Amino acid sequence: MTAARDDHTRWEELAAGYALSALEPADEEAFLGHLPGCEVCAELIADAREVMAGLASTAPAVEPPASLRDAIVAAATPRAGLPPSPRQPRRRETRRSRYAAVAVVAAVVLIVVLGVWNVALQLQDRGQEHRLAAAERVMACVEQPGCRAIPLAAAKGGQVPVTALVRGREVSLVADGLPPNDTTGTTYVLWQKTGAADPSPVAAFDVTRDGVAVIDAGRLTDPLGTTEWLAVSHETGREPPAAPSEPVALGTVS
Structure with missing residues (x-):
């Protein structure tokens, strides 16, 4: 048995x-x-x-x-x-x-x-923290003299995926909804267009997670007052190309 x-x-x-x-x-x-x-x-x-x-x-x-x-x-x-x-x-x-x-x-x-x-739950809390930090960054810019918040609308319509925060020539980006890029072979690039000149790359950056990301993008190549538009493109390679591909987000500077 x-x-x-x-x-x-x-x-x-x-x-x-x-x-x-x-x-x-x-x-x-x-x-x-x-x-x-x-x-x-x-x-x-x-x-x-x-x-x-x-x-x-x-x-x-x-x-x-x-x-x-x-x-x-x-x-x-x-x-x-x-x-x-x-x-x-x-x-x-x-x-x-x-x-x-x-x-x-x-x-x-x-x-x-x-x-x-x-x-x-931890990931949800972390996502809320990122969103709160981004909102605080935008509000701080709006309340500061000399800081401008410039919305960059999705090129194909829909919600505004990027807000450029510019103080002097220092620029940071609040990205909400940009898909994460392949950091081994692609990059996002911020572009500045002034006058008759060709668009010039301001900075290359990565988006590493879904949701909200805040990116310190360095300095504009020219003063904001001479700028026609700012744009973000998604490029192949890890360096900015000579000219942008079709932008994924674009905003005029008035």
């Missing part, structure tokens, strides 16, 4: 992994061959899924990591060196095993869910 019990422990461990869709293909194939004739494993799966359904209603759903099966098996396997448990009736062993496996599933799922939830 002990040998039979030990043999079935493996199936109960796999049942917990199967309930989480965390089995490797070979293990899943073997378990599916065992499942049709095993009432114990079927009940264990049903119990585990009931627990997971309760957890899912209180936290965002996440994809189980590839290492989840190992964590389940490690948690459910008795540690070496512990004395063997006294023999108990089969029904009591089965019930205890089922409760233990379900508890392991619940604990592992809860840890994963709370971990992902915590990261998501």
